[in-house]
Amino acid sequence: MERIKEGLWVKRGNTNVGLIEVEGRKYLVDTGSSEKFAKELLSETGNVDSVLHTHSHADHIQGNYLFSDGETRIYVDKLEVPLIKDPSFESFCLYGANPPKTLKRSFFKAKGAEIFPFESAKLPAEIELIDLHGHSIGMTGIKFEDVLFCGDAYFGEKIIQKYIYPYLINAGQFLESIDKVLKTKVALYIPSHGDPSEDPSKDIEATRKALMMFINLTIKILSSPKSVEEVCFEIAESQTIPLNTGTFYLFRSFESAVLSYLEEKGEIINTIYGKWQIR
Secondary structure (H helix, E strand, O other): OEEEEOOEEEEOOOOOEEEEEEOOEEEEEOOOOOHHHHHHHHHHHOOOOEEEOOOOOHHHHOOHHHHOOOOOEEEEOHHHHHHHHOOHHHHHHHHOOOOOHHHHOOOOOOOOOOOEEHHHOOOOOOEEEEEOOOOOOOOEEEEEOOEEEEEOOOOOHHHHHHHOOOOOOOHHHHHHHHHHHHHOOOOEEEEOOOOOEOOOHHHHHHHHHHHHHHHHHHHHHOOOOEOHHHHHHHHHHHOOOOOOHHHHHHHHHHHHHHHHHHHHOOOEEEOHHHOEEEO
């Protein structure tokens, strides 16, 4: 693990993970995106007192079962407790019913663990929880002194270039959260996907710009009524977004959030048979 400062380390990977130590107690921020990464993490950190999750997505909780030793307590926002206790709910939410086999694979389903809401955690004054909802239903930033673990509140510029769109479930909350990150003045910002930075404004602007592009594209193609799936395929083709059986449902979830956001703003309406159209 890379030492950042006294009492703070980061292990970089597909999902960055942090280790905080205060008065001899260890607090792990997320548990990694793969079993291999999580096993390396455990060998480097040893037993920890608490795991503090930014959110429940499978690429953040793959190592939970390794740290569920009866002594370690795992915490997350109360809204996401069921999703870590039984990660199969994640793929159920993406699909809207009993999911197909593709959505039951490891990326969409981790191993469950006993989980507690943040309200029951006794955290030291040096650790602060910050509401950054939007990417997920209960996304939470973990602030340790002058360092903020941002989770997926924003993505590194290179990540946006690779994946094209910033996954989220509530576009309005997501936009509010990236503004909140910018207003939270700390010495170092650590996103889950991307490089730690003293100034995340460039990454945040890339994230915001990508989201706004999809919002504007969605408005543009709704001059005639279209279903969520029609919107997805038209935009994916125009932006050369590679879709397979699994990633289609992620993109559909993202576009559904964009459509709901535009409806809330009064720019589009839901017409007959679940189709959308500009007002």
